Amino acid sequence: MSRRGLRIAVAPDTDGRVAAAARGEGAEVVPLDQAEALAWTVSDPARFPTELPDGVRWVQLPSAGVEAWFAAGTIDAARVWTSAAGAYAAPVAEHALMLLLAGVRRLPESLAADTWRKTELRPRVGTLAGARVAIIGAGGIARALIPSLTALGADAIAVNRSGRPVPGAARTVAADAAEDVWSAADHVVIAAPQTAQTHHLVGGRRLARMKSTAWLVNVARGTLVDTDALLHALDTGGIAGAALDVTDPEPLPDGHPLWTHPRAIVTPHVANPTATLAAALDTRLAENIRRYRDGAALLGVVDAAVGY
DSSP: OOOOOOOEEESSSSTTTHHHHHHHHTTTEOGGGGEEEEEOOOSOOOOOOOSOTTTEEEEEESOOOOHHHTTTOOOOOSSEOOOOTTTTHHHHHHHHHHHHHHHTTTTTHHHHHHSOOOOHGGGOOOOTTTOEEEEOOOOOOHHHHHHHHHTTOOEEEESSSOOOOOTTOSEEEEEGGOOOOOOOEEEEEOOOOOOOOTOOOOOOHHHHHHTTTTTEEEEGGGBOOHHHHHHHHHHHSSSSEEEEESSSSSSSOOOOOHHOOEEEOOOOOOOOOOOHHHHHHHHHHHHHHHHHHHTOOOOOOOTTTTTT
């Protein structure tokens, strides 16, 4: 394929930065009925066309998670679909590290204090140096997080579907053989995709296996954690705390016990900030246009059989 050969439609934002990114890679931005590829620019499946022209062979979606697109029946077997999985990994990993450090260092208790509590708090302040941090769902977020954990003296235990070694991890475990990880880890970060198999991945049984000094961090999807079971573990001291950027339900209702729980930190699904989102999507689209043009494997190809 020649450098000017790819005909791509950009919708519904037809003349913005995404179109500029496509043109920057030499693609020709054309109407949908003339296109062989489509870059969709909004994360709402309800706005997606009910049918695509047969000539569209590849669709680039703007979101990393694709559960809503499957639920809407958007993704079909007639063409290749790519998500933005991994494109936003760096800022999400940064947020996960912030949440973990805030918990281990007992930041919420210090912020809530209105008097000097050194004698009380200092014995409970921990460190990541020497800790084993399990990352459940060792994809792009894990690969971005592991170097930071290593720099702080922590070892990462990576859990993925295949069990293939993850660079930088002290240990990689296949998901179906990972039950011992919950008790072996000092802390656990959830970064797995949302599928039928990962619903309530973290429930009462696995929370009970975690150390009482462990923090649970969730930057994936709220439904991966059983909220009632989590509240029980927090109330009884089964785990040290939970730091959540995603919740179930989401948005977390006003007055929900997690908002004011002394062992919980909640941020309102902001791990992927607006300031970095647009540039990351443009970079992913540009890379996939280059790969499509060169006949190379695309990044973020959606596997309909596994749901992500």
